Amino acid sequence: QKEVEQNSGPLSVPEGAIASLNCTYSDRGSQSFFWYRQYSGKSPELIMFIYSNGDKEDGRFTAQLNKASQYVSLLIRDSQPSDSATYLCAVITSGGSYIPTFGRGTSLIVHP
Amino acid sequence: DGGITQSPKYLFRKEGQNVTLSCEQNLNHDAMYWYRQDPGQGLRLIYYSQIVNDFQKGDIAEGYSVSREKKESFPLTVTSAQKNPTAFYLCASKRDRGTGANVLTFGAGSRLTVL
Numbered sequence: 001q002k003e004v005e006q007n008s009g010p011l012s013v014p015e016g017a018i019a020s021l022n023c024t025y026s027d028r029g030s031q032s033f034f035w036y037r038q039y040s041g042k043s044p045e046l047i048m049f050i051y052s053n054g055d056k057e058d059g060r061f062t063a064q065l066n067k068a069s070q071y072v073s074l075l076i077r078d079s080q081p082s083d084s085a086t087y088l089c090a091v092i093t094s095g096g097s098y099i100p101t102f103g104r105g106t107s108l109i110v111h112p
Numbered sequence: 113d114g115g116i117t118q119s120p121k122y123l124f125r126k127e128g129q130n131v132t133l134s135c136e137q138n139l140n141h142d143a144m145y146w147y148r149q150d151p152g153q154g155l156r157l158i159y160y161s162q163i164v165n166d167f168q169k170g171d172i173a174e175g176y177s178v179s180r181e182k183k184e185s186f187p188l189t190v191t192s193a194q195k196n197p198t199a200f201y202l203c204a205s206k207r208d209r210g211t212g213a214n215v216l217t218f219g220a221g222s223r224l225t226v227l
Contacts, residue, residue, distance in 0.1 A: 008152065032214050043202055043218040044155075088154060092214055097162070098143075099170075100206075100216055104154040 002027040002093045006103035013110055019076040021087050021106050026070070029094030033065055033072045036088040038105065044088055047074070079110040114139045118203050118219035125190070125197065125226050133188045133222045135203035143208055144186040145216070148172060149200040158201075161186055162208070190224060198226045 003026040013019045021035075032051050036044035050056045050063040050072065062075040072091075076083055086105040092098050116137045125131045137144065143162045147155035157170030161180040175194025180186055186205075190197045200223050204216040 004154075006154075034215065036216075043221045044216075045218070046215055049215060090216070097160075097168075098208055098214055099145075099157065099160060100214070101157075102147075102155040104152070 002030075002091075002101055004089055004091050004101050004103040006087075006089050006106050008104055008106060010107040010109050013079050013108070015079060015081060015110055015112050017079050017110075019079045019083065019108055019110070021074040021076075021089075021108065022071060023073065023089030023091075023103055024071045025089075025091045025093075025101075027091070027093040028067075028070060030067075030070075030091045031094065032092035033063070034090040034092075034100065035061075035063060035072075035074045036090060038086045038088055040085075047087075076108075079108075081110050081112055084108055084110050116203055116205055116217055116219035118201075118222050120222060121220065123222060123224045125224060127226060128192045130189055130191050131224065133190070133201055133203075133224070135186045135188065135219060136184055137186075137203075137205045137217075137219075138184060139205055139207075139217060140183070141205035141207050141217070142183070143206050144180070145204045145206075146170075146176075146178065146186070146188045147202045147204065149202060155202060158188065196226075197224055199224060 035047045038044040089103040090100040146158040159178040161167035203219040
């Protein structure tokens, strides 16, 4: 069973702080990594994806991938109350079917 | 605008009934997926289809059935054999090649409640 693990939280940070969300995966052959944001009662929406080791930045968001240690993280700088949501990590594992496998998600609360 | 339309948004089922959730996309995506989400849980894969007239079971296919007669449509039937069907159901699609490949686009979801 290919697994994707996330701390369910909630992670609580003050407004303006950096929120750090982590995700580990079991399949060493995993190729593509995605972060989705899901507001309560809504469907997930893509924040960003990363394929290569290192950092990828998009505005206030930075994804970090370390394939040797099998983890991917998402940093949110200058956190805002509107960032309060559940963040889902998804991994495309090896095997040829390119099926995304999701973690349970981390609940983030940004308090004013 | 391109996207995925799921209907109905809310659905109530009596025990012993089959219900069908609709999913239609106009994104010209080849692959379509059905996920189930329970409170505090991630998304669990029910069924997926990578091409018309072909579909595969996911991790929790028991009690569900699907069809893929058209590229645009991937309906999910929740049968009476599914003993705990109350959940949030999400349909998604993606392109497997080219720009934006493997990024899932989701519908708005269907919330099913068993009475």
